[in-house]
Amino acid sequence: MSALTGNGEQGDGERVPPGGGLTTGEVARRLGVAPTTVRTWDRRYGLGPEDRTGGRHRRWTAGDVARLERMCALTATGLPPAEAARLARGEEPPPPTPERRAPARETAAGSRRPPARSRAGSGLRLGDVRQECKGIARAALRLDAAALDRLLLAAITDHGLVAAWTEVIVPTLQAVGRKWESSGERYVEVEHFLSWHVSGALRRTTPATVADRPGATxxxxxxxxxxxxxxxxxxxxxxxxxxxxxxxxxxxxxxxxxxxxxxxxxxxxxxxxxxxxxxxxxxxxxxxxxxxxxxxxxxxxxxxxxxxxxxxxxxxxxxxxxxxxxxxxxxxxxxxxx
Incomplete structure (x- = not known):
C-alpha cells in the first residue's frame, strides 16, 4: 500500500477513496503506465471503474484493473486502441461494411492501392511499417517497461537482429525523434527510455563476447x-x-x-x-x-x-x-x- 501524505492524499496528489479499491495513481503504477493514460482510456474508450466515490474520484476494483491489463496487452501487439478497448470490454468487433473501409488511393500510373498505415494511434507518424512498430511505439509512449522488453525481444527473435533493427526498431526511433522535434522538446524521455530498452534487449539476445583470434579483432x-x-x-x-x-x-x-x-x-x-x-x-x-x-x-x-x-x-x-x-x-x- 502506498504511503499517505498528511492530508489523506496519495503522494501523487490524488485523494484516496473511502471503502477500499485502488486510486488511478495506484492502478497506473501497477500497469506501468502514466495516470493520464488510464484517465484517457476511461474518458475516451469507456474503460473506467464501475464504482465511483462521487465527483470525479475513481475507485478501481480487481475486475476494472483486469480490463485495463487486457487493454495494455492488446495495444502492445499493435492493435488500434479503439479496437483493443472493444475487446477489453468483451465486445465483439463490428462486421466490416463498405462505409468502414478506407478508400484506395490513385497512384501516378492510375492503379489503385490501399492507403499507407500512417499512425500508431498515439500521434506518432510511422508510415507504412511492420505491425510490431506500432506496439513498440505505444509501449514506449506509455513508458511501459515490461511490454517494451517483451516486444523488442520478440522482434529480434522473430526477424533476426539485423532485420529487427532495420525494419522495426529504427523506424520507431525515427518516429519518436520526429515527435519530440515537433513538440517543443517534449517526449525526450520516451526516446531515452526506448533506446535504453533496445540496448538491454541486445545484451539479452547475443553472447557477451567472442574469444580473440590474432589479427581478427x-x-x-x-x-x-x-x-x-x-x-x-x-x-x-x-x-x-x-x-x-x-x-x-x-x-x-x-x-x-x-x-x-x-x-x-x-x-x-x-x-x-x-x-x-x-x-x-x-x-x-x-x-x-x-x-x-x-x-x-x-x-x-x-x-x-x-x-x-x-x-x-x-x-x-x-x-x-x-x-x-x-x-x-x-x-x-x-x-x-x-
Missing part, C-alpha cells in the same frame, strides 16, 4: 564529441552473433585513447561512428588508417570504416562507408575473413 568507437552509441551497440551485437571478436569503446573516445586502443589490440578493422557532421573528422580517420604495427617487413594497418550519417559529404579517400547495418556487417566479416 574489430575495434568500434564513437569519434570524439559523439555520444550516440546505440547504432554501434547493434553492430557490435551483430558481429558477436557471427563469431567476430569485437572491442567496443562506446561514446566520445578521445583521440589519444583511440590511438592507444588500436595499437594495443592490433585490429583487422576499425569502425568510427559519427552521428553528426560536426563530429566527423576526416583527419582522424586518415590518421587511424595510416597507423602501423608489427615487425619490420611485415607491418599491418587496419581497415577503417566510416560509419553513420555524420560522414555524409565527408568522404575519405580509400575508406569504406557502408550504407547501413547489413552492409557494415558484411564488410567487416569480409575483412576478418581475409
Amino acid at each position: 574489430t575495434v568500434l568507437a564513437c569519434v570524439p564529441g559523439e555520444n550516440h552509441t546505440l547504432p554501434l551497440e547493434v553492430l557490435s551485437a551483430a558481429l558477436t552473433e557471427r563469431g567476430v571478436p569485437v572491442r567496443m569503446f562506446g561514446g566520445a573516445l578521445p583521440v589519444e585513447s583511440l590511438v592507444a586502443a588500436v595499437r594495443r589490440t592490433g585490429p583487422a578493422a576499425v569502425g568510427l561512428w559519427a552521428q553528426s557532421r560536426t563530429t566527423a573528422s576526416r583527419p582522424l580517420a586518415q590518421h587511424v588508417a595510416g597507423m602501423e604495427w608489427g615487425v619490420r617487413g611485415a607491418r599491418r594497418r587496419p581497415v577503417v570504416l566510416t560509419l553513420g550519417p555524420g560522414w555524409a559529404g565527408q568522404t575519405v579517400a580509400g575508406l569504406a562507408r557502408p550504407a547501413g547495418l547489413a552492409e557494415a556487417v558484411a564488410a567487416l566479416e569480409s575483412v576478418v575473413a581475409r
